[in-house]
Amino acid sequence: xxxxxxxxxxxxxxxxxxxxxxxxxxxxxxxxxxxxxxxxxxxxxxxxxxxxxxxxxxxxxxxxxxxxxxxxxxxxxxxxxxxxxxxxxxxxxxxxxxxxxxxxxxxxxxxxxxxxxxxxxxxxxxxxxxxxxxxxxxxxxxxxxxxxxx
Amino acid sequence: xxxxxxxxxxxxxxxxxxxxxxxxxxxxxxxxxxxxxxxxxxxxxxxxxxxxxxxxxxxxxxxxxxxxxxxxxxxxxxxxxxxxxxxxxxxxxxxxxxxxxxxxxxxxxxxxxxxxxxxxxxxxxxxxxxxxxxxxxxxxxxxxxxxxxxxxxxxxxxxxxxxxxxxxxxxxxxxxxxxxxxxxxxxxxxxxxxxxxxxxxxxxxxxxxxxxxxxxxxxxxxxxxxxxxxxxxxxxxxxxxxxxxxxxxxxxxxxxxxxxxxxxxxxxxxxxxxxxxxxxxxxxxxxxxxxxxxxxxxxxxxxxxxxxxxxxxxxxxxxxxxxxxxxxxxxxxxxxxxxxxxxxxxxxxxxxxxxxxxxxxxxxxxxxxxxxxxxxxxxxx
Numbered sequence: 001x002x003x004x005x006x007x008x009x010x011x012x013x014x015x016x017x018x019x020x021x022x023x024x025x026x027x028x029x030x031x032x033x034x035x036x037x038x039x040x041x042x043x044x045x046x047x048x049x050x051x052x053x054x055x056x057x058x059x060x061x062x063x064x065x066x067x068x069x070x071x072x073x074x075x076x077x078x079x080x081x082x083x084x085x086x087x088x089x090x091x092x093x094x095x096x097x098x099x100x101x102x103x104x105x106x107x108x109x110x111x112x113x114x115x116x117x118x119x120x121x122x123x124x125x126x127x128x129x130x131x132x133x134x135x136x137x138x139x140x141x142x143x144x145x146x147x148x149x150x
Numbered sequence: 151x152x153x154x155x156x157x158x159x160x161x162x163x164x165x166x167x168x169x170x171x172x173x174x175x176x177x178x179x180x181x182x183x184x185x186x187x188x189x190x191x192x193x194x195x196x197x198x199x200x201x202x203x204x205x206x207x208x209x210x211x212x213x214x215x216x217x218x219x220x221x222x223x224x225x226x227x228x229x230x231x232x233x234x235x236x237x238x239x240x241x242x243x244x245x246x247x248x249x250x251x252x253x254x255x256x257x258x259x260x261x262x263x264x265x266x267x268x269x270x271x272x273x274x275x276x277x278x279x280x281x282x283x284x285x286x287x288x289x290x291x292x293x294x295x296x297x298x299x300x301x302x303x304x305x306x307x308x309x310x311x312x313x314x315x316x317x318x319x320x321x322x323x324x325x326x327x328x329x330x331x332x333x334x335x336x337x338x339x340x341x342x343x344x345x346x347x348x349x350x351x352x353x354x355x356x357x358x359x360x361x362x363x364x365x366x367x368x369x370x371x372x373x374x375x376x377x378x379x380x381x382x383x384x385x386x387x388x389x390x391x392x393x394x395x396x397x398x399x400x401x402x403x404x405x406x407x408x409x410x411x412x413x414x415x416x417x418x419x420x421x422x423x424x425x426x427x428x429x430x431x432x433x434x435x436x437x438x439x440x441x442x443x444x445x446x447x448x449x450x451x452x453x454x455x456x457x458x459x460x461x462x463x464x465x466x467x468x469x470x471x472x473x474x475x476x477x478x479x480x481x482x483x484x485x486x487x488x489x490x491x492x493x494x495x496x497x498x499x500x501x502x503x504x505x506x507x508x509x510x511x512x513x514x515x516x517x518x519x520x521x522x523x524x525x526x527x528x529x530x531x
Contacts, residue, residue: 014273047395053388075284078341078342093279095280
């Protein structure tokens with residue numbers, strides 16, 4: 001049997017400015033965030049002014065965060081994923097809150113079934129195709145449990 | 151500051167009313183409230199309109215149903231807390247001495263909003279991949295992990311609210327026989343562990359309150375007790391690590407704690423003085439968390455109190471006496487005003503089969519996504 005040719009369509013984010021889309025599909029995406037130059041707090045998504053009431057500095061710098069995080073909480077939604085034509089999403093999808101090592105907590109879909117998730121487990125970010133649009137894949141960011149990681 | 155009272159209340163029952171317009175629901179709820187106050191619309195000096203799924207001009211346009219009297223009209227929006235936020239502005243307008251009689255009118259057709267929503271393909275739909283049900287399910291999973299909560303606790307809350315709703319003619323969901331924990335657990339799963347019966351329904355409806363100077367209340371209706379608004383707060387979030395900036399977000403938990411402390415202080419009462427409480431129970435896990443955050447029980451004791459029936463009618467402090475968002479319904483704009491309707495009737499002793507005996511102080515607590523927390527305390531003389 002001959003190996004199937006791997007079709008790689010250009011990937012574009014559903015909404016720009018939230019995560020990277022690496023040229024190499026094997027490379028995980030990262031979250032686009034900000035770091036406060038004054039107090040060091042990290043934020044997702046990007047912001048111009050630090051949100052801490054005791055800081056409010058107007059000096060923030062762009063940073064990339066992830067791709068790993070720790071699962072804070074999870075659920076499994078028994079409905080198709082909104083905006084998706086991907087068959088994988090028709091029977092439902094996981095959702096989690098994930099703490100990035102830089103500090104911010106993000107709320108994103110999870111890859112896998114309900115039984116795959118445990119609070120405290122390590123996950124890695126990946127891109128997930130929602131649908132095809134004009135020869136391009138429309139992608140969102142999600143997390144997948146890392147096998148064997150604590 | 152002038153003392154403020156609820157002069158009148160009205161409701162258009164929440165439900166799936168495909169053939170009824172916002173204008174009709176709003177007019178009926180509004181005229182019911184005006185008549186309940188012993189007034190006519192010509193006595194209303196200002197109006198605050200709570201409407202979420204709004205076209206431009208929808209506040210002033212719907213108010214034309216009552217007659218064009220030239221009064222100031224403002225539309226207010228604060229997600230689920232829209233009606234509560236509008237109520238607060240009306241109370242402040244009376245307290246400041248600016249107006250003596252103010253109408254607060256909430257209406258929405260959530261069924262129409264859902265039909266009009268896009269297929270989820272626009273960039274702004276990015277956040278729609280996380281449903282409110284999923285967000286609150288994450289609270290539930292965390293609570294099970296930290297406190298050993300079981301889905302049965304959530305089912306007990308939902309069953310209570312369904313059974314309270316069956317005693318309220320204005321409740322959207324009307325169970326024809328007592329709802330059991332098993333029935334709630336066996337309903338369709340939305341976002342584990344939340345079933346459809348642990349979640350509020352979509353619906354349409356309207357609700358209205360007339361607020362005014364407290365001294366007018368006794369003159370207008372000497373036949374019944376005066377229901378005063380003794381405290382009001384609206385807080386937005388204070389940043390804390392772990393804050394979520396994207397998604398349907400309600401919280402952080404701290405906001406309900408801080409807001410309730412503020413109203414207790416303002417009214418000079420404590421949680422032990424409350425006779426009944428309405429909360430933002432869009433999902434049963436919320437009601438459970440609010441028991442603790444509002445001080446109705448100690449942190450970590452909600453499960454034990456649920457098992458004891460503390461928050462049921464006849465219990466220590468009944469919560470969601472009208473069925474709550476889960477049974478009475480949650481169309482959006484009018485929801486917070488339905489809480490005012492219920493609390494006012496309870497404090498007057500007019501709540502029929504669900505009457506809390508000798509009720510004197512009631513709390514109305516709403517959360518609005520984004521997020522804000524709005525709390526009012528109502529007290530009868």
